[in-house]
């Protein structure tokens with residue numbers, strides 16, 4: 001069992017395990033508060049790491065260059081399901 005997060009950017013969705021590669025903390029303490037205000041990045045509330053939503057790559061912060069662990073998801077009949 002794990003906590004996951006699903007992000008949608010336009011028509012694309014991605015799923016990730018809700019664990020930051022820096023220290024393993026959950027990315028957010030609040031449901032639905034994973035993105036930066038401009039919605040361009042996933043933000044880790046722990047130490048401010050920023051991740052590209054479509055790749056999970058850390059582009060700023062203490063885990064620069066690492067990636068979120070992918071969680072395969074897809075849309076079927078309008079619902080998000082585990083792939």
Ligand code: FES
Pocket residue numbers: 020021022023024025044045046047048049061062063
């Ligand atoms: S736990 Fe995410 S940046 Fe430190």
